[in-house]
Amino acid sequence: MAIRRAASGDSIFTEEQFERALRWRQEAGERLEKLSVRERQVLSLVAEGRDNKTIAELLHITVKTTAYHVTNILKKLKVKSRHEASAWAQKYLSDNLE
Numbered sequence: 001m002a003i004r005r006a007a008s009g010d011s012i013f014t015e016e017q018f019e020r021a022l023r024w025r026q027e028a029g030e031r032l033e034k035l036s037v038r039e040r041q042v043l044s045l046v047a048e049g050r051d052n053k054t055i056a057e058l059l060h061i062t063v064k065t066t067a068y069h070v071t072n073i074l075k076k077l078k079v080k081s082r083h084e085a086s087a088w089a090q091k092y093l094s095d096n097l098e
Contacts, residue, residue: 032093034076042069046082047089 052066
């Protein structure tokens with residue numbers, strides 16, 4: 001049925017599905033906007049699987065500053081761990097991190 005609807009030019013998604021997708025994208029965008037440029041850089045490196053020491057070396061900051069940024073990222077993204085932050089970034093923002 002969905003193929004026939006799509007072939008005839010009709011939407012295969014319900015209005016509720018469109019609204020949910022728009023809300024999800026808006027929420028992801030709002031969370032990303034809360035991050036500073038430096039936090040986005042750190043998040044990108046976290047998403048690559050880098051540890052705090054490596055991130056600090058790459059960004060020419062201290063490990064303590066890196067940890068501070070990671071803590072802020074977790075709060076702003078409303079996640080509990082760097083692994084969740086990494087997964088969130090890869091799922092929602094893979095094309096917007098840099």
